[in-house]
Amino acid sequence: DQASEVQVTMMLTESCKLRGLHHRNLLPITHVCIEEGEKPMVLLPYMNWGNLKLFLRQCKLVEANNPQAISQQDLVHMAIQIxxxxxxxxxxxxxxxxxAARNCVSDxxxxxxxxxxxxxxDLFPMDYHCLGDNENRPVRWMALESLVNNEFSSASDVWAFGVTLWELMTLGQTPYVDIDPFEMAAYLKDGYRIAQPINCPDELFAVMACCWALDPEERPKFQQLVQCLTEFHAALGAYV
Structure with missing residues (x-):
């Protein structure tokens, strides 16, 4: 009820972008309802645990022997689905x-x-920053070419996937939390990246690092990431 006109327009625009797309790892839109004089509504299926970022943070707080404790193999399985x-x-x-994890849901x-x-x-306003204009952007998840030249592609999505994988392995921590959003472009241009998470296997961090290659052409394709993570998941299972 408190949504601004800009937020409503954005919600409808994003809803239409995914409308008509059908995949087991996309949240399908059930209905878009627009009636004169009424607030527009987008209906989505209910997912038991809701927002993935909130779920990951909940996992971080629970005891290790809690039924909701999540394993590294579970996290990699989630990454494969994304x-x-x-x-x-x-x-x-x-x-x-x-x-980003905030734009995924889990059951x-x-x-x-x-x-x-x-x-x-609205759930995570601190994940978005306005860099001198009127548009809030997910600066800490954006590829350098997106930050500097406003260029977006599947390769820039791969960059964001690398950050999302980092979120999974840290159970919902915020990337680049100590870096001023206005300094992010220079920080990335100088070759700096987020540090390897504690207890994150070297092989998995290497996957993240490939996603953050400065040249978009050097980043892996999503199908390559699926194959690589599936093989890593199988290797983890062999030790369980």
């Missing part, structure tokens, strides 16, 4: 532009689906 959904979007030539079977609506901006 990569599968993004691979589908890339094949359909749809650019997400705001991939109690650890089934993950990607969404893209303006409501997450």
């Amino acid at each position: 990569a599968c959904g993004m691979s589908y979007l890339a094949r359909r030539e749809v650019i997400h532009k705001d991939l 109690d079977a650890l089934q993950v689906k990607i969404t893209d609506n303006a409501l997450s901006r």
Whole structure:
């Protein structure tokens, strides 16, 4: 009820972007309802645990022996699902532009689906920053070419996927938390990246690092990420 006209317009725009797309790792839009004199509504299926970022942070708070404790293998499985959904979007030539844990949802079977609506901006306003204009951007998730030249592509989505993978392995921590958003472009241009998470295997961090290559052409494709993470997930299972 408190949404501004800009927020309503953004919600409808993002909803239409994913409308008509069908994949097990995308949150399907059930209905878009626009009636004269009434507030527009977008109906989405209910997911037991809701927002993925909130779920990850909840996991960080619980005891290790709690039934909701989550394993590294579970986290990699979630990453594979996100990569599968993004691979589908890339094949359909749809650019997400705001991939992050906050824009994914999860249920109690650890089934993950990607969404893209303006409501997450209200949940996590500190994840968005205005860099001297009127547009709030997810600066800490953006590729350098997006920050500097406003260029978005499947390759910039791959960059954001690398940050999302980092979020998974840190159970919802904020990336680049100590870096001023206005300094992010210079920080990335100088070759700096977020540090390897504690207890994150070197092989998995290497996947993240590939996603953050300065040259978009050097970043892996989403289908390559699916294959790589699936192989890593199988290797983890061999030690369980």
